[in-house]
Amino acid sequence: MVQEKGTISIHTENIFPIIKKFLYSDHEIFLRELVSNAVDATQKIKRLSSLGQYNKELGDLTVDVSFDEKAKTITVSDKGIGMTADEIKKYINQIAFSGATEFMEKFKEAKDANEIIGRFGLGFYSAFMVADKVEIQTLSYQEGAEPARWVCDGSTEFEITEGNKTERGTDVILYINSENEEFLNKWKLQEILDKYCKFLPVPIKFGTKTEHEEDGVDEKGEKKWKDVEVDNIINTTNPIWTKQPSELTDEDYLKFYRELYPMSEEPLFWIHLNVDYPFHLTGVLYFPKIKNEFEIQKNKIKLFSRQVFITDEVKDIVPEFLMLLHGVIDSPDIPLNVSRSFLQADSNVKKIASYITRKVADKLNELFRKDRNAYEEKWKDIGLFVKYGMITEEKFYEKAKDFVLLVNTKSEHYTLEEYNAKVKDFQTGKNGTTVYLYTTDAEKQHSYVQAANKKEYDVLVMDAPLDNHFMQQLEMKLEKISFKRVDADVIDKLIEKDDAQKHDLTEDESKKLKEIFERAINNPTMKVEVESLSSESLPVTITMEEWMRRMKDMARMGGGGMGFYGSLPDSYKVAVNGNHKLVTKMLQSDEAHATQLAKQVFDLALLSQGMLKGADLTSFIERSVNVVTE
Numbered sequence: 001m002v003q004e005k006g007t008i009s010i011h012t013e014n015i016f017p018i019i020k021k022f023l024y025s026d027h028e029i030f031l032r033e034l035v036s037n038a039v040d041a042t043q044k045i046k047r048l049s050s051l052g053q054y055n056k057e058l059g060d061l062t063v064d065v066s067f068d069e070k071a072k073t074i075t076v077s078d079k080g081i082g083m084t085a086d087e088i089k090k091y092i093n094q095i096a097f098s099g100a101t102e103f104m105e106k107f108k109e110a111k112d113a114n115e116i117i118g119r120f121g122l123g124f125y126s127a128f129m130v131a132d133k134v135e136i137q138t139l140s141y142q143e144g145a146e147p148a149r150w151v152c153d154g155s156t157e158f159e160i161t162e163g164n165k166t167e168r169g170t171d172v173i174l175y176i177n178s179e180n181e182e183f184l185n186k187w188k189l190q191e192i193l194d195k196y197c198k199f200l201p202v203p204i205k206f207g208t209k210t211e212h213e214e215d216g217v218d219e220k221g222e223k224k225w226k227d228v229e230v231d232n233i234i235n236t237t238n239p240i241w242t243k244q245p246s247e248l249t250d251e252d253y254l255k256f257y258r259e260l261y262p263m264s265e266e267p268l269f270w271i272h273l274n275v276d277y278p279f280h281l282t283g284v285l286y287f288p289k290i291k292n293e294f295e296i297q298k299n300k301i302k303l304f305s306r307q308v309f310i311t312d313e314v315k316d317i318v319p320e321f322l323m324l325l326h327g328v329i330d331s332p333d334i335p336l337n338v339s340r341s342f343l344q345a346d347s348n349v350k351k352i353a354s355y356i357t358r359k360v361a362d363k364l365n366e367l368f369r370k371d372r373n374a375y376e377e378k379w380k381d382i383g384l385f386v387k388y389g390m391i392t393e394e395k396f397y398e399k400a401k402d403f404v405l406l407v408n409t410k411s412e413h414y415t416l417e418e419y420n421a422k423v424k425d426f427q428t429g430k431n432g433t434t435v436y437l438y439t440t441d442a443e444k445q446h447s448y449v450q451a452a453n454k455k456e457y458d459v460l461v462m463d464a465p466l467d468n469h470f471m472q473q474l475e476m477k478l479e480k481i482s483f484k485r486v487d488a489d490v491i492d493k494l495i496e497k498d499d500a501q502k503h504d505l506t507e508d509e510s511k512k513l514k515e516i517f518e519r520a521i522n523n524p525t526m527k528v529e530v531e532s533l534s535s536e537s538l539p540v541t542i543t544m545e546e547w548m549r550r551m552k553d554m555a556r557m558g559g560g561g562m563g564f565y566g567s568l569p570d571s572y573k574v575a576v577n578g579n580h581k582l583v584t585k586m587l588q589s590d591e592a593h594a595t596q597l598a599k600q601v602f603d604l605a606l607l608s609q610g611m612l613k614g615a616d617l618t619s620f621i622e623r624s625v626n627v628v629t630e
């Protein structure tokens with residue numbers, strides 16, 4: 001007997017075709033929505049029971065997901081609070097959005113199904129993305145409630161009749177349409193449940209699975225096994241982020257990490273997030289080992305809302321540099337279903353981002369203070385992360401400046417403050433700027449590093465692509481320091497002091513020398529200059545000005561607006577040591593011999609820079625052999 005027929009109050013005839021069509025790409029979330037509703041209903045009955053407002057047995061509260069390939073149905077059953085016919089009318093029929101007109105207007109901007117579903121309270125209706133007909137069989141927990149049945153065939157017509165349920169709870173039965181039969185598949189459903197429902201707080205059963213069980217011993221005394229069918233519970237109801245850190249061991253955290261990222265290396269350490277005010281957020285963030293930039297995988301953080309998986313695109317919620325971390329964040333306070341631009345402006349999201357940034361900085365600081373040696377050992381893996389954070393987040397910079405480390409060619413680690421104290425006295429030039437010398441490749445730039453060390457200068461290793469930006473950041477922030485690569489100039493000019501040496505050459509001699517070299521090198525991008533270096537320094541040194549090289553490096557890395565520098569030819573300075581005895585010899589030789597000597601020492605300088613290649617290298621070798629045999 002039909003009790004009631006009616007029209008779902010959305011005033012627009014064909015809302016379902018719109019839902020179906022528009023939400024095409026995200027079809028699978030219908031299951032997330034229905035299972036979440038079932039879990040909500042279950043938690044409500046638990047709460048009523050604990051408040052003493054429901055006094056009957058709760059019984060087994062497992063939510064059951066099943067499908068029938070022949071009947072082409074998927075059923076989600078719960079033993080939650082159920083609904084009366086009136087409640088169905090109230091909650092299901094009057095779709096919780098303020099009107100079809102608004103929906104019609106807004107859906108145009110919406111970018112994905114999540115947005116529409118959440119914003120308009122269409123969770124339940126997402127069932128129509130995959131089903132032609134949806135049936136609800138339900139019995140409310142309330143004393144004397146009658147079972148009710150609701151059926152809707154995807155038009156705006158519905159029907160409420162007497163239901164057949166004899167126990168408290170709700171069954172939602174989807175009659176899957178022909179385009180969506182792929183969902184009538186065990187593996188497909190299992191996959192969707194794994195993705196969205198793996199950590200829901202109520203057990204979810206999906207069929208059964210076979211397990212091996214010990215079955216006594218045989219005649220020989222060996223263990224016997226038997227296969228038993230057990231419920232296939234697809235979720236862990238108390239994932240670690242819902243627990244207190246004090247209840248957890250390191251092994252628990254590692255186990256959870258392995259569960260989330262089965263193929264990954266062990267994380268370095270982790271942070272347990274737990275805040276109640278001014279927003280709710282729990283989670284565990286792991287620091288993965290990051291060896292180099294190419295390995296970075298973003299979007300590894302999974303975002304949950306009350307244990308329901310929402311997305312692993314956490315951009316806009318956590319600051320960019322924190323996306324290098326792995327783990328989970330769970331917050332009901334993140335507006336999940338709004339557009340990205342709205343998200344960025346949301347004050348809760350901003351607070352959450354700065355909370356996480358602070359927590360991460362505090363954790364690093366704690367590791368640094370507690371066990372400096374261990375921290376230094378891990379620096380290789382966390383350095384990139386810390387520097388990235390300092391470059392991109394002002395707030396993080398302020399905290400991290402106390403625990404970021406600089407590493408020199410002797411593998412010694414220094415904080416910014418320690419390093420400044422170490423080099424200030426020796427490496428401050430006459431203009432008052434302290435020069436931090438660095439190498440990007442201690443092997444290749446070996447002769448320069450050695451020259452610096454001879455002068456008792458310290459040399460840092462800055463070999464990550466990010467270091468360019470990092471140094472620039474430090475130059476801006478720290479007063480009166482500048483970074484110079486060891487081959488940015490001849491050693492005496494890298495850090496200019498008052499006691500600069502003079503060479504004994506006359507102006508004419510200098511000019512002549514310059515000409516000899518220019519002729520020998522015959523390359524306009526090599527600018528020859530006669531310098532007064534110590535007589536033990538090499539006769540010729542090739543350098544590239546710091547500023548120019550950095551611009552070129554950035555252009556190479558694709559730095560915005562730097563393309564112009566990339567297109568300039570490399571320009572080097574060829575510093576001829578006016579105090580070297582070879583110079584005197586050259587000035588006294590005939591032109592041909594002088595040119596040959598100039599060529600030879602220039603090639604030697606190129607060689608020490610790793611710049612001598614191809615035909616030039618061959619002719620250098622031939623020339624050298626001749627010199628030796630002469």
Ligand SMILES: Nc1ncnc2c1ncn2[C@@H]1O[C@H](COP(=O)(O)OP(=O)(O)OP(=O)(O)O)[C@@H](O)[C@H]1O
Nearest residue numbers: 037038041082091092117118121122123124125170
């Ligand atoms: N399995 C169920 N048991 C009891 N009540 C249910 C069940 N499923 C849905 N309802 C009722 O129907 C209402 C509407 O559900 P729907 O999924 O459309 O929206 P919602 O769950 O309130 O919001 P959203 O899905 O956007 O988070 C629910 O709030 C609940 O009152």
